[in-house]
Amino acid sequence: MQAPGTRPALLFEVTSVTEVLSLSHVTKRYGGVLALRDVDFTVLRGEVHGLVGENGSGKSTLVKIATGVVQPDPGAEIVVEGKRIPRLTPYLAFHLGIHVVHQDLSLFPNLSVAENIFAHEYIERNRRFVSWQDMEHRAGEVLNRIGVDLDPRATVGRLPFADQQLVAICRAIASEAKLIILDEPTASLTFREVQRLFGFIRELKSRGIAFVFISHRLDEVLEISDRVTVLRDGVKVGTFPKEELTKARLSFLMTGKEIATQSRTVPLDTRREILRVEHLTRRGEYVDVSFSLHEGEILGLIGPRGSGRTEVALTLFGLNPPDSGKIFLDGREVRFRSNRDAIRHGIGYVPENRLLQGLVLDQPVADNIVVTILDTLVERLGFLHPARKFSVAEKAVADFGIKAPAVDAPVRSLSGGNQQKVVLSRWILTAPRILILDTPTHGVDVAAKESIYEMILTLARDRGVGILLISDEEHEVLQVCHRILVMKEGRIIREYVPSAVTEEALRKEIVG
Amino acid sequence: MLQRITGKTEVYLVGVLIVLSVVLFLLNPKFLTAENLFDVLRNNSFLGIVALGELVVLISGGIDVSFTAVATVAQYIMGVIITKYMVESVLLAFLIPIPIGIALGAFNAFLVNRTRVHPVIITISSLNVFYGFLMVVSKGKWIYGFPGPFRDFARLKVLTLISEKGVDYGLSIFTILWFLIAFATWVILRYLPIGRKIYALGGNSEAARRAGFDIFRIQLFVYCYIGFLSGIAGFVHAALNQMIQPNAIVGRELDVLAAAILGGASVFGGAGSPLGVVLGVLFIAFIKNGLILMKASAYWHQVIMGFIIVLAAALSAYQQNLERKRRGRI
Numbered sequence: 079m080q081a082p083g084t085r086p087a088l089l090f091e092v093t094s095v096t097e098v099l100s101l102s103h104v105t106k107r108y109g110g111v112l113a114l115r116d117v118d119f120t121v122l123r124g125e126v127h128g129l130v131g132e133n134g135s136g137k138s139t140l141v142k143i144a145t146g147v148v149q150p151d152p153g154a155e156i157v158v159e160g161k162r163i164p165r166l167t168p169y170l171a172f173h174l175g176i177h178v179v180h181q182d183l184s185l186f187p188n189l190s191v192a193e194n195i196f197a198h199e200y201i202e203r204n205r206r207f208v209s210w211q212d213m214e215h216r217a218g219e220v221l222n223r224i225g226v227d228l229d230p231r232a233t234v235g236r237l238p239f240a241d242q243q244l245v246a247i248c249r250a251i252a253s254e255a256k257l258i259i260l261d262e263p264t265a266s267l268t269f270r271e272v273q274r275l276f277g278f279i280r281e282l283k284s285r286g287i288a289f290v291f292i293s294h295r296l297d298e299v300l301e302i303s304d305r306v307t308v309l310r311d312g313v314k315v316g317t318f319p320k321e322e323l324t325k326a327r328l329s330f331l332m333t334g335k336e337i338a339t340q341s342r343t344v345p346l347d348t349r350r351e352i353l354r355v356e357h358l359t360r361r362g363e364y365v366d367v368s369f370s371l372h373e374g375e376i377l378g379l380i381g382p383r384g385s386g387r388t389e390v391a392l393t394l395f396g397l398n399p400p401d402s403g404k405i406f407l408d409g410r411e412v413r414f415r416s417n418r419d420a421i422r423h424g425i426g427y428v429p430e431n432r433l434l435q436g437l438v439l440d441q442p443v444a445d446n447i448v449v450t451i452l453d454t455l456v457e458r459l460g461f462l463h464p465a466r467k468f469s470v471a472e473k474a475v476a477d478f479g480i481k482a483p484a485v486d487a488p489v490r491s492l493s494g495g496n497q498q499k500v501v502l503s504r505w506i507l508t509a510p511r512i513l514i515l516d517t518p519t520h521g522v523d524v525a526a527k528e529s530i531y532e533m534i535l536t537l538a539r540d541r542g543v544g545i546l547l548i549s550d551e552e553h554e555v556l557q558v559c560h561r562i563l564v565m566k567e568g569r570i571i572r573e574y575v576p577s578a579v580t581e582e583a584l585r586k587e588i589v590g
Numbered sequence: 591m592l593q594r595i596t597g598k599t600e601v602y603l604v605g606v607l608i609v610l611s612v613v614l615f616l617l618n619p620k621f622l623t624a625e626n627l628f629d630v631l632r633n634n635s636f637l638g639i640v641a642l643g644e645l646v647v648l649i650s651g652g653i654d655v656s657f658t659a660v661a662t663v664a665q666y667i668m669g670v671i672i673t674k675y676m677v678e679s680v681l682l683a684f685l686i687p688i689p690i691g692i693a694l695g696a697f698n699a700f701l702v703n704r705t706r707v708h709p710v711i712i713t714i715s716s717l718n719v720f721y722g723f724l725m726v727v728s729k730g731k732w733i734y735g736f737p738g739p740f741r742d743f744a745r746l747k748v749l750t751l752i753s754e755k756g757v758d759y760g761l762s763i764f765t766i767l768w769f770l771i772a773f774a775t776w777v778i779l780r781y782l783p784i785g786r787k788i789y790a791l792g793g794n795s796e797a798a799r800r801a802g803f804d805i806f807r808i809q810l811f812v813y814c815y816i817g818f819l820s821g822i823a824g825f826v827h828a829a830l831n832q833m834i835q836p837n838a839i840v841g842r843e844l845d846v847l848a849a850a851i852l853g854g855a856s857v858f859g860g861a862g863s864p865l866g867v868v869l870g871v872l873f874i875a876f877i878k879n880g881l882i883l884m885k886a887s888a889y890w891h892q893v894i895m896g897f898i899i900v901l902a903a904a905l906s907a908y909q910q911n912l913e914r915k916r917r918g919r920i
Contacts, residue, residue: 169802184800188860189786200783201802207781235793354889431904 086202093493096123098288099176100157104141104150113139117314119256119307126279126289128303128320130296131521132332133493135309137292140545141259144290145178146171155512159256172198175256181265183246187235192217194234195249220252224278240271244278251282258282259290264298274518276302294523308332333524342531342562343560344539346374351409352544353512358403363389364568367403371512371544376534378555381547381565381588387429387548390565391514394546395427396420426510428502430517437489437497444471444485450504470507478503478533495526502533506543513537513544519554531558552584562586600853603869607876614880621883624751625759632762636661636830638868639768639823642775643851645707645867646852649779650812651792651859655847657697657806657820658714658840659720664690666724669733669834672740678720680743686767687821694720699810719853721840731907734833744829764826769868771819775866776864784811792859848899856906874898 086502099121106114114136121127131137142148143156146166150156156163158174185194192214194454217230226244228237234245239334243263250258260279264272279289279302293299299306306323308315308331317332353371358364364386371377379387392398394405396414405412407423414420417427437446448467455470457463471485480499482492498518505513515534519527535558549555554578555562564572564587572587614621640657647654664687672683698716702709747760777783791798791808797816828834853870855862874895881891 172802179801182796184794184797186790186793186797186860189789193786193790197786200787200790201804208783208786210679 089123095122097157098123098159099144100154100155100158101140101144101150103141104143104144106136106148106266108148109460112312114143114312117309117312119144119314120225120283120317121290122305123256123288124283124286125304125504126283126291126302127292128299128306129292130294130299130306130328130332133495134311134526135332136312137309138261139312141178141261141290141292142310143480144171144259145176156571172253172581175254176259177250177253177255178242178256178259178261179246179263181252181262183242185234185242185246185249187233189234190214190230191221191232191234191237191245192230194245195220195230195252197249198253216252224248224251224281226278226441235565240267240274243267243275247278247282251287251580255287257288257290259292261292261305262294263291264293264295272298296328296428301329302394308537310334329524333528339419340557341559342535343376343558346372347558348373352407354409355405356404358390358393358405358408360389360398360400361395363398364565367570369570369573371546371564373544373559374538374542376538376545376559378559378562379546379565380550380552380555380584383550384564386568387565388516390544391427391548392515394512394514395425418457421508424509424511425514426505426508426512427514428505428516428518430520437501439490442486443475443480443489443492443500444468444481446489447471447474447504447507450508474503474507476581477527478506493526495522495529498530499521499533506533506537510543512544512546514548516548517550518547520550525539526553532540536560552588554580556584600863600866600869603853603866603873604606605818607869608872609877610880614876614883618732618836619682619692619879625753625757626879626883628761629767630872630879631768631873632692633764633830635762635764635768635872636827637845637849637875638725638837638871639771639819639826640816641846641853641867641871642771642864643819644846644850645853645855645862645864646775646779646788646815648855648857649792649859650797650808651795652709652809652812653847653857654698654701654713654813655710655843656694656717657846658843659717659724659817660691660694660820661687661818661824662825662836663694663696663720663724663824664688664821664919665828665834665839666728666836669736669828670827673733673735673739673863676737678737680739681739684825687824688818689821691817691819691824692814693817694812696810699806699813700815702813703806703809717840717843721836724836728836730836732833732835736828736832737764740829741832744832764830767822767826771822772864772868787911788812789860791806792856792861794860808857810850835869844895844899845874845884848895848902851899851902851906854906857903 087513097120101117104114104117104119105112117136117140119140128130129137129140143150143154146168149165156166157177163170163174186197189197195217196213200410214230219229221228224247226248228241228244234242237245247258247385263275266277283289290301291299300320300323303320305317307317308326308328310332350373351370352373354369356368358367367390369377379390381387389398393400396417396419399414405414412423414423419449420427444467448470451470452462455463457464468485474480475482475485478499480492480503481496489500500519518534519530523532532552534545534547538545547555547559556579562576562579563570563583564574564576564584566588574584611622616686620626628906640661644654667690668683671677671686677683698713701707701712701716705712743763746763748763748766750758750760752758787798787803787808788811790801791792791803791805795805803876827839831838849870850862850867851857851870852868853862853868854872855867877894877898878891881894
């Protein structure tokens with residue numbers, strides 16, 4: 079296999095020792111569903127291995143098999159550091175040094191950093207007494223080794239999430255992890271915290287610890303990974319060195335679809351202005367913000383977190399009164415005293431977290447959809463009219479292309495993208511004239527994003543709703559918006575038409 | 591920092607106790623006499639012992655309200671045996687209720703673990719089962735006329751003083767027992783792996799499962815522990831009163847829960863310390879004693895206890911909310 083002239087040391091490393099984990103011919107069938115089909119997956123010592131795929135592509139099944147939580151169908155082979163493991167259990171995986179840092183971190187919020195790091199030692203039988211001094215001392219050593227500046231005696235629940243995550247990683251290190259699987263580690267981190275996490279990952283990597291990095295954020299996958307494995311519908315598309323990948327190629331490999339970056343909006347046939355703001359200012363948040371929004375128009379508002387974009391949106395929704403400036407609806411000046419005023423004027427606002435958290439997962443699709451318009455569905459005595467509820471819900475399901483087994487099926491049974499559609503459709507049912515969406519595609523996979531774009535575009539085109547789309551992603555606003563406002567440090571610094579700017583230039587404008 | 595937080599609760603409580611003592615002293619100077627204080631400590635050792643058991647259950651994220659029935663059943667069986675066979679050995683009498691308490695605790699643990707029903711429901715049910723069964727079998731008969739050594743034991747004091755009226759008083763053996771149990775509970779919770787696992791389970795049960803902790807074993811331990819302490823407390827109660835009434839203890843669940851929650855235990859699990867619970871018991875004991883010294887009606891006691899529980903639980907929920915908010919800002 080080796081090219082002639084390769085140094086012997088490298089030859090030695092490339093043989094058995096460099097492979098921390100090697101899974102081959104992994105197939106897993108759940109009832110009639112094939113979750114994984116003949117997948118090979120190898121992680122090398124000291125590498126960061128990106129694992130990407132849409133929801134349902136088999137990522138989590140693969141992780142469960144790698145950690146012994148789930149057994150693969152017969153025919154698979156699991157090799158850990160050159161040793162064949164006939165039956166991997168969670169206990170065995172732990173002792174072989176394969177650790178997962180779950181998205182929820184699995185920490186004990188009421189215990190100290192030191193205790194969290196060494197909690198696994200409590201199950202060892204030969205331990206009689208807990209030596210706090212010894213435990214705190216050793217925790218300090220682990221933290222130092224990685225360069226994490228945390229007090230071993232601090233209560234974990236009082237630390238910021240990013241620090242808690244480091245505690246979870248230190249816990250893995252303290253129990254001799256050789257491979258750490260990070261499941262969506264950056265989902266709730268800020269940009270700066272992500273960079274800090276990457277710093278620690280690189281540091282640990284240089285000491286020979288391998289990582290599997292699972293994320294929907296393809297930029298980050300490309301930034302931190304050495305190689306990336308792509309799964310699609312339970313099949314491995316391939317493992318690629320980072321150098322061969324771009325973001326566009328990666329999303330193509332994941333979805334099998336070329337993601338267009340050209341504009342997908344239809345030109346506006348009327349230019350009827352429905353919203354205009356003039357010189358809005360609120361001290362400490364935003365300064366001299368002016369723009370207008372037309373019927374059927376999608377207006378992108380892009381800028382870094384903390385640029386004031388959400389604060390402006392809250393003001394338009396009546397929750398954050400401005401110090402000065404004016405808001406006009408249909409040419410008439412309005413002053414909102416509360417968000418109820420705003421709703422009465424036909425303004426809808428979907429906050430960022432609402433999209434993910436606003437659903438009652440165990441309740442039927444129908445109930446989740448009609449929750450915003452319950453008032454219109456009640457009979458004389460104030461009871462809900464069940465037939466009307468179902469007919470409204472069925473119409474919404476059909477109109478918005480929500481794929482659900484039935485309207486009385488629990489929302490939990492829907493895919494992520496369709497859950498998002500449920501949330502959006504309930505706001506659309508209130509028939510807003512202006513809809514403010516705060517980062518509606520944050521943390522969702524490519525397919526789900528696609529269906530959300532489709533809904534936004536339809537809403538503007540067919541119903542003439544004016545949409546203010548707050549976004550983190552340049553290609554998103556370039557595709558879906560008629561105009562783009564760039565906001566920075568509380569000011570709108572530029573306005574673009576998508577055809578007049580490239581993704582690169584836009585990014586520079588925002589970051590630079 | 592956990593130590594620092596619980597430390598804060600304890601400092602608060604000490605402050606509150608001092609203020610309360612001064613108020614009670616001003617209302618009735620008799621309150622702050624050594625005689626009265628020793629009496630309070632002695633008479634509340636039953637409450638103090640079971641509250642420590644409740645603390646351990648609460649930390650694990652569970653709750654037990656059946657301990658009054660457990661203590662009653664345990665002391666009643668003891669009473670029947672020692673009066674029937676005239677057992678002269680106090681040690682032997684002491685050892686009878688303990689295994690009964692542990693067995694009933696294990697019964698609770700088993701139900702809580704297997705049915706996955708909330709422990710409040712389980713233990714309210716088992717309270718009725720244990721107590722109802724006892725009433726059926728005993729027909730509610732009182733037991734008295736204990737053997738002589740049993741009577742003498744109850745008067746044992748570590749420190750004996752003589753009051754002006756010539757009555758001797760001092761630090762009762764039962765107070766010592768209560769404090770020893772508090773110390774032992776502290777050692778278990780702080781220095782034994784099982785103690786730390788109890789905190790961990792109460793803090794995040796899913797993480798405890800993933801860390802490989804044997805959840806049933808932890809539950810078995812905590813419910814047996816409160817059963818064990820209920821057995822001891824049943825003995826103490828019988829010795830203090832020199833008789834056993836089947837209906838004397840049941841109904842005092844709220845006092846014990848109040849003491850534990852006041853002392854910093856959280857109904858959401860994962861927090862609390864033995865020192866805090868001892869102080870919580872003292873708080874309730876002082877209030878009760880104050881009411882007696884003021885010759886207030888016993889029903890006032892109930893009203894005040896109800897308010898204290900609501901207040902303590904609301905305060906602890908408020909604190910948790912604050913913390914969650916602080917944590918939520920990421």
